[in-house]
Amino acid sequence: MPPVAAPLASETLRHREARVGLLCLAPAVALLAIVFLYPIVSTLLDSVSHVSALAGRTGGPTAKNWQSILSDPAFLRGTLPRTLFWTIGVVSLTILCSLPAALLLQERFKGRKLARTLVLLPWAVPLPISAIIWKFIFNGQLGTLNGLLAQFGIAGPVWLAEAKTALPIMIWVGVWASIPFTTVTLLAGLQGIGADILEAASLDGANGWLRFRAIILPLLRPVLNVAIVLNTIYVFNSFPIIWVLTQGGPANSTDTIITSLYKQAFRFSQPGQAQAMGVVSFVVLLVFSAWYLRLAEKDTQ
Amino acid sequence: MLALVLRRLALLVLIAVMGAPFIVMCLTALKPSIEIATHPLLPATWVWDNLLAPWRDKLPLFFRNSLLLATGTTLLNLLLALPAAYALARLPTPGKKLWRQALIATQMFSPVVVVVSLYRLASSARLVDSLAGLILVNTAYSLAFAIWLLTAYLAAVPDEIEEAAMVDGCSRLSAFWRVLLPVARPGVVTTIVFVFIGAWNEFVIALTFLSSEQNKPLTVGLHDYASAYSPQWNLLMAAALWAIVPVIALFAFIEKHLAEGLTAGAVK
Amino acid sequence: MKHLLRRSHVAVLLAAGWLAGCGSSQNASTSNGTTASTGSATPSVRFLSMDYDPVSSALQKKIVEEFNAQNKDGGKVEIDIIPWNDGHQKLQTLISGNQAPDLAIVGTRWMAEYNKAGLLADLGDADKNGVKTSEFVPGVLKAGRIDNKLVGLPAAASVRGLYYNAAMLKKAGVTPPKTWAELQTAATKIQATHPGVAGFGVQGKEVETDLYFYYFLWGAGGDILGADGKSALTSPAATEALDFELGLVKKKLTQPQPTGYNREELQDLFKAKKVAMIITGPWFAGMLKKDAPGLDFGVTFIPGKSAAVVPAVADEVVMFNSSGNKELAWKFLSYWYRDANRLAWAKASGMIPEKSTTARNPELTGDKHRAFFIAALPKGRYVPTHPNWEQMANAVSDSVQQALLGQMDSNTALQTASTKIDELAQ
Known part of the structure; x- marks a missing residue:
């Protein structure tokens, strides 16, 4: 075998393997391209076109869709700020509940595995089904909550009849549904920190809180950032809880951009406006993610 | 000591709150209709037959559809994700970084934002109101995650193991099949469970795409029943109980891998 | 580009179809109407129907099965029954995806929209196809006619009336109210003699929230659209009507928080003797007899400001132009409209027969409540047909809800609805 032949052969092998690699990727990439790119382009186009629910795009370009959503006070002063309120409310409360939950579940005790399973369980349950159960609990006539209140002689209200009670309930269900994922993420983060540090910084004693802030929180920061960004995306886009x-x-009065979009498209035959709302929600998320990740980067530096 | 008691108490409260809806679900499912309004917690008469009632109704149909949908999604997903993950983890595929970033980018999207366009796409391909259309969309939306997870597991297998197999005369394919995959099995199992649960739980696309009752999965079937004029809550809860049994079982099965699974795409 | 997309789709579809293999082969014959209509040998007709209640849904399915059984070689009908609340949305989705069914039950309020888009088949030749139009109750076919084209046949007709708890009225010493003033007095007296009972029930949620307001609007002599086709909701009559409805709520003569109650939940309150009077349709009489056998109730015309109101609602069966099997669809319709089937339907659903031949049946007229509604149907008043009606109704519904919640006074609420309606009227 001549000495030069070996690297040459491995060079062609490398080329061949690179080709095999692309070939292996191709089917997955093809499906992703169709299911992601086409709808995104089509959504953008629709938002500046005349679109009919029954016939699709019929002409354009037009600013009509944007004008009608941007001139609609119900959207600008209702749905849009409410969506932000819903998202920020759910995400911040979720983090606030999940941090202690993760710390509690991190500790060593008998039955820890079972406790973890029980807390994380709601993650596996279909959201619409959880929401149906909550809807029953808060039902004005038959619900569990009002049934219990009645035993104390209190006539509970119809909880979902007005935004002032329905919105907090929605947020509560959102938090309840987000806690498992967030807790498990934070648990993973805590595992990464290592038992000895945690032991040293355990919450016992008077300055437990200080230690938590000084030692655990900074170490947990990257995972926390991930939890915040992902939760924000999930909650912002959440549909089943509100819909159910x-x-x-x-x-x-309890619409978010997502439910409003869905109704515009499929109930009120305004697909153009729905698509414009889709663009709005996408832009909001993009801006948020970029801003937050930059902030997080600066933070860690 | 006091702190410890408080912490255990807090844990109990946490567990109670997270489990409360499921307790309500079980208790309501076992009540006769007339007790729903009068007995908020425990039934006075336990009607175990309520648990069977949904099986005499439409539950078998919805259950079968959910099963087909989730299984189909999982299989198609593996079929596409395994080669892709292999390419990203173990082959000198060009543009790896770019592909990975593109995969993360897809995680930004929720199907509900583009549901109008997705619907039109599916209908132009005649895939509306069919499980096949749903399987495709579900697969696409879980594919990035699956590739990501599998890549992490496949990359973790030491090169020597695969090389040893190939030196022994295995082709790349059979080395993958006989050596790599068994070593990365926990990862494959975790991926399967995640994708399956995701497809089982999917709601908005199924709600939009499907109109025939024949095709509806549990999420949509139960939603329709709950939003019908006067749902019989006890039977609805019984059906809900059955609807969550498979995912809970799977969940318990991979619980210990859950953390790495959920965070694999995120932390890296 | 489009072709390319489609072809790659077919490839992926094949893969998915293969994967889902066992499933699709099992249900291909029953569920996939589109494949059947494009190529397979036996013709099939897809019928999208709506869910009235479990009993009548079972009957709908039974009728379809019976038709299929006796029409073995001539093709089959596949029926899907979906909840009313999702009905418009679902049809919209199907139509925009070129997946319109062959036949569908629709609210009269949606028909104009579909007709304007050229989607609905002309049913004018019903008589030639075995559906005798002369057998329908006079006037009821009006609801299915748009610009002199018959696009819908009545599939479920109802008149709305005031149900009252006779025992409560008696104890309170009042007779069934005929005017607003009497309604208010009756409610007051009932509440005085029955602590914990609401005198009158108001619907404030979901389908027909707007209709509940029209009961009063028509009772005040007002209307939704004027002769010029624009909103008539800024008229003094409209304000008076909404003020009356709101007044009942504010004076606490209704159940609290009306926006928490849809039509069925209101009915449940009446059944539970928590409300003494509500407005709803003929089906409720049968439900009461079944679910609350001891409850002594009566039905009368809805009180107006001075004269009674007779609101009617007809759901219609329509045929889509895109249907590839109109012949089979008609064959099914003529079966559907057989007297025996319509009688069974009226008995199961509690709706008023839309055919005089069925309405005369002593099994129905022997029941005094049913007889009341049957007699009222020819006098029925319907909501207008307009291509954008669904959105208009939604605007009214939103405004009524906001007024009920106290977020808007009646003038602002009606003004807001009017503005939207006028935009939609163009």
């Missing part, structure tokens, strides 16, 4: 509990009612 109130469908955005009464009088759109």
